[in-house]
Amino acid sequence: MKCCGNLVLIGGAEERNGKMPVLRRVMELNRARTVVVIPTASSYPVGLGDDYYYAFRDMGADNVYVFDIRSVAEAGKKEYLEKITHADVIFFTGGDQVKLVEIIKPTRLFAKIKKQWMAGATIAGTSAGAAAASNPLIYDGDEDGFTKGVVKFGEGFGFVKNITIDTHFTERNRIYRLSQFLLSGKSHRGIGIGENTAVIIAPDHTMEVIGSGMVTVINTKRATFSNYEYVDNYRPLTANGINTGFLHSGTFFNLQYWKVTDHVANARHDYAEMSYSNR
Numbered sequence: 191m192k193c194c195g196n197l198v199l200i201g202g203a204e205e206r207n208g209k210m211p212v213l214r215r216v217m218e219l220n221r222a223r224t225v226v227v228i229p230t231a232s233s234y235p236v237g238l239g240d241d242y243y244y245a246f247r248d249m250g251a252d253n254v255y256v257f258d259i260r261s262v263a264e265a266g267k268k269e270y271l272e273k274i275t276h277a278d279v280i281f282f283t284g285g286d287q288v289k290l291v292e293i294i295k296p297t298r299l300f301a302k303i304k305k306q307w308m309a310g311a312t313i314a315g316t317s318a319g320a321a322a323a324s325n326p327l328i329y330d331g332d333e334d335g336f337t338k339g340v341v342k343f344g345e346g347f348g349f350v351k352n353i354t355i356d357t358h359f360t361e362r363n364r365i366y367r368l369s370q371f372l373l374s375g376k377s378h379r380g381i382g383i384g385e386n387t388a389v390i391i392a393p394d395h396t397m398e399v400i401g402s403g404m405v406t407v408i409n410t411k412r413a414t415f416s417n418y419e420y421v422d423n424y425r426p427l428t429a430n431g432i433n434t435g436f437l438h439s440g441t442f443f444n445l446q447y448w449k450v451t452d453h454v455a456n457a458r459h460d461y462a463e464m465s466y467s468n469r
Contacts, residue, residue, distance in 0.1 A: 194308045197391040201357045201383030202317035206245045216314045222278035224253040231285030231318040265297035274302045279312045282319030324355040335366030339423030353379045360384045372410040373418045382406035395445040399437045409433040
């Protein structure tokens with residue numbers, strides 16, 4: 191069995207009507223005909239599920255199933271376990287990434303999601319749905335992200351290992367919270383994804399940036415100075431020598447070697463202006 195399908199992580203606030211270039215790319219990766227939407231992270235799962243139902247249907251999906259799962263027990267429904275085995279795309283919406291993982295990960299459904307991904311299905315998520323893909327995941331700490339102890343972490347889905355994902359990155363100034371977490375040593379590499387922007391991670395560890403915003407890559411493995419180990423909680427941190435990169439649409443990045451491998455000139459402008467037609 192090949193390993194595995196593509197992983198598409200969206201920074202949030204992607205277009206859900208009109209041209210929908212980011213969501214359309216999700217569909218095009220494996221010519222998806224059947225899409226499963228899981229709005230468990232959201233506090234308004236019915237309305238948000240409907241939004242994505244109509245978005246994927248309008249892009250030509252033959253079948254769009256919304257799994258309105260609000261508890262661990264509900265994840266075991268027979269209809270969900272059966273339908274997931276036919277999914278070309280499994281899409282996690284935004285909301286609360288901790289809630290999402292706590293409800294979905296300990297279930298038979300999650301085991302089937304992983305199996306489907308290993309067989310070539312695309313796993314996609316936006317905002318919390320993208321943050322949950324990593325293990326560990328982070329949350330909180332937006333307002334004072336470089337004060338030790340304000341950034342929390344927990345177990346994630348683990349589709350991406352040893353790399354932490356953050357979303358709404360430039361819009362919510364989250365470079366401080368992601369950097370703090372990486373300086374803790376619980377992981378050393380992070381990807382911050384801006385809104386209406388996504389990364390496509392292929393099975394060969396190649397990452398492509400698409401969308402209208404920016405992706406930030408951070409590596410603290412060789413930071414020249416950090417006082418994280420010596421500062422008490424709720425005190426400001428000092429650090430130097432953090433490796434940081436800024437990637438726009440059309441950039442290809444190797445996650446194994448942590449370097450840019452290709453870049454298409456003017457791709458950001460071209461992507462924003464590109465015209466798509468329904469299949």
